[in-house]
Amino acid sequence: MTAAATVIRPPRQEMVRADRERGIFRVSRRAFVDGGVMEREYDALFDRCWLYLGHESELAKPGDFLTRTVARRNILFTRDSQGKLHALFNTCSHRGATVCREERGNAKVFQCFYHGWVFGCDGALKNQPGQERYTDGHRESGVGNLTPVPRFDSHAGFCFVCFDADAPALKDYLAGAKEILELIASHSASGMTIVQGAQQYAIRANWKLLAENSIDGYHAVTTHATYLDYLKNMAGGLVPVPLSGRSFDLGNGHAVLEYKAPWGRPIAQWVPLFGEHGKHEMESIYAKLAERVGEERATRIATHNRNLLVFPNLVINDIMAITVRTFYPVAPGQMMVNGWALAPKEESEWARKYRLYNFLEFLGPGGFATPDDIEALESCQRGFANAGYASWSDISKGMGSAEPSYDDELQMRVFWTRWNQLVNGTEDAR
Amino acid sequence: MSTAIARSEAEDLLYEEADLLDRWQLEQWLALYTDDAAYLVPSTDLPPGTSPDNALFYIADDRMRLQERVVRLQKKTAHSEWPRSRTRHLVSNVRVGAADGDETPVTASFVTFRTKNGVTDTYMGRLLYRLKRTEGGLRIREKRCELDLDGLRPHGRVSILL
Numbered sequence: 063m064t065a066a067a068t069v070i071r072p073p074r075q076e077m078v079r080a081d082r083e084r085g086i087f088r089v090s091r092r093a094f095v096d097g098g099v100m101e102r103e104y105d106a107l108f109d110r111c112w113l114y115l116g117h118e119s120e121l122a123k124p125g126d127f128l129t130r131t132v133a134r135r136n137i138l139f140t141r142d143s144q145g146k147l148h149a150l151f152n153t154c155s156h157r158g159a160t161v162c163r164e165e166r167g168n169a170k171v172f173q174c175f176y177h178g179w180v181f182g183c184d185g186a187l188k189n190q191p192g193q194e195r196y197t198d199g200h201r202e203s204g205v206g207n208l209t210p211v212p213r214f215d216s217h218a219g220f221c222f223v224c225f226d227a228d229a230p231a232l233k234d235y236l237a238g239a240k241e242i243l244e245l246i247a248s249h250s251a252s253g254m255t256i257v258q259g260a261q262q263y264a265i266r267a268n269w270k271l272l273a274e275n276s277i278d279g280y281h282a283v284t285t286h287a288t289y290l291d292y293l294k295n296m297a298g299g300l301v302p303v304p305l306s307g308r309s310f311d312l313g314n315g316h317a318v319l320e321y322k323a324p325w326g327r328p329i330a331q332w333v334p335l336f337g338e339h340g341k342h343e344m345e346s347i348y349a350k351l352a353e354r355v356g357e358e359r360a361t362r363i364a365t366h367n368r369n370l371l372v373f374p375n376l377v378i379n380d381i382m383a384i385t386v387r388t389f390y391p392v393a394p395g396q397m398m399v400n401g402w403a404l405a406p407k408e409e410s411e412w413a414r415k416y417r418l419y420n421f422l423e424f425l426g427p428g429g430f431a432t433p434d435d436i437e438a439l440e441s442c443q444r445g446f447a448n449a450g451y452a453s454w455s456d457i458s459k460g461m462g463s464a465e466p467s468y469d470d471e472l473q474m475r476v477f478w479t480r481w482n483q484l485v486n487g488t489e490d491a492r
Numbered sequence: 493m494s495t496a497i498a499r500s501e502a503e504d505l506l507y508e509e510a511d512l513l514d515r516w517q518l519e520q521w522l523a524l525y526t527d528d529a530a531y532l533v534p535s536t537d538l539p540p541g542t543s544p545d546n547a548l549f550y551i552a553d554d555r556m557r558l559q560e561r562v563v564r565l566q567k568k569t570a571h572s573e574w575p576r577s578r579t580r581h582l583v584s585n586v587r588v589g590a591a592d593g594d595e596t597p598v599t600a601s602f603v604t605f606r607t608k609n610g611v612t613d614t615y616m617g618r619l620l621y622r623l624k625r626t627e628g629g630l631r632i633r634e635k636r637c638e639l640d641l642d643g644l645r646p647h648g649r650v651s652i653l654l
Contacts, residue, residue, distance in 0.1 A: 165537060259535035259548030262643025266611070287569040292560050398645065403548045415545040423557070427644050428533055428550035430564060433572035433651035440648075444609070 078482040085461040091449035094268035108133035112222040114376040119255035128166040142183040149211040150185045218247035238312030250406030261401040267439035269397040276377040279469035289431045298334025300324040307468035315373030315480025317473035328417040330364035383421035510581035532636040572651035577608035613647040
């Protein structure tokens with residue numbers, strides 16, 4: 063399943079087949095197994111779209127840094143002494159060695175261990191051994207500085223990079239997803255933070271299966287039967303709120319599900335399991351929220367779950383806790399996943415503890431649900447071995463409906479339509 | 493009741509635990525744990541000793557959720573482990589620390605193999621136990637599995653009990 067990519071046929075064949083009249087939307091399974099498709103995804107999609115780098119809270123203080131791989135590229139993400147954020151390619155301008163080899167930390171400067179060149183947190187060359195042997199022209203040219211990623215910007219605390227210097231501005235790219243990011247960022251007056259501890263894992267399946275799965279409201283009852291059993295078994299695990307809601311096309315391939323659900327939410331949907339103390343906390347959190355953002359918006363924030371996909375591969379699920387997740391293909395049948403927990407910067411010890419308890423119940427590779435998602439995606443990938451014969455996946459649910467339900471498949475059609483434009487289309491549609 | 497625990501006694505418990513897990517005798521396995529037990533698998537980028545109350549783990553079960561984990565793993569709808577994977581838990585380098593009240597810390601090294609669908613994944617790391625002597629015998633009050641991995645790669649899950 064992790065075998066090297068093999069090109070079955072040249073890409074740019076029909077990959078998405080939308081028959082609106084009959085209400086049939088199908089995706090070619092070659093999109094999941096073809097190495098040529100993956101390379102085109104890197105060229106046409108990951109090299110041109112805005113991609114999630116990290117959250118500003120991860121670099122809280124001047125000098126904070128972290129290293130991260132984004133679309134196969136090694137990025138050094140820093141906050142300089144003035145507090146400004148920088149996204150730099152983590153490769154020495156001299157001869158290419160990896161400048162920073164730590165995952166995270168705080169530094170005044172970065173010294174490349176190969177020949178000792180020293181860079182500031184803004185990437186500027188500060189010092190090089192044998193400096194007198196370089197010309198003034200060399201020093202003044204700037205060729206010694208670390209190369210910044212062509213585009214860097216942030217919205218509501220979420221930081222993005224883009225490898226295409228000519229890409230549209232982030233706010234235009236995000237389209238309707240902007241408002242959802244703002245909604246998630248406004249859970250607390252104190253702002254939001256990534257909790258320490260990253261869930262780093264891999265799935266032996268094509269990355270697009272996780273894009274679909276992350277915004278799939280249809281699979282819960284069957285795939286997550288044991289999770290729902292568990293909540294029913296626990297005294298007070300659920301409140302009588304039926305699953306109901308809508309999915310929305312946010313433009314540019316982004317989509318969101320917004321729905322009510324019976325589980326507890328640390329942003330003020332109390333369940334008896336949270337206890338009496340929890341009830342007071344939830345009431346107080348809700349009251350402060352309503353005071354700050356108004357009753358209508360507070361209700362939306364507190365009682366509605368959101369599964370957001372920012373095209374192509376940022377998922378922010380504001381459900382029983384908030385998870386932020388990105389994933390990249392390393393082969394058609396294998397992806398690398400990074401997941402984090404997002405939480406209010408300031409919340410009580412009780413609230414933080416229950417938030418994380420709630421998170422782990424469902425989410426992540428040790429939870430009661432995610433392992434079964436992973437099993438499902440890997441079983442799809444095994445099924446795609448038959449792609450030459452059983453050639454199409456069906457994504458038709460809810461087609462033609464004026465009000466797509468949260469458990470329809472509109473949001474996946476939004477993803478695939480955009481994917482098809484960029485990866486397989488002829489139109490130059492950023 | 494004496495709280496001192498001999499290494500051989502701790503080893504017997506740990507080997508018994510490994511054997512029960514490999515035979516999927518999960519109810520019997522759970523019976524080795526105290527009523528206030530915790531079972532923890534921290535994320536791999538966390539410093540040793542980090543509390544799950546303020547950091548994201550892979551698993552942070554109290555006794556209630558551990559019980560539910562066992563219930564879940566015995567269902568056919570626990571898809572990740574149905575059909576069941578085959579596992580082999582190896583435990584070594586067992587060391588018994590000084591008793592602290594009614595608890596004794598025990599550390600060990602472990603390697604656990606999980607095979608399913610033609611793929612074998614390896615989990616390895618350090619086990620930190622807190623053992624307690626009860627009237628029913630030596631029991632586990634906490635098991636913390638600190639993985640020596642850069643993330644769960646290529647595994648993707650800890651759907652078995654480590």
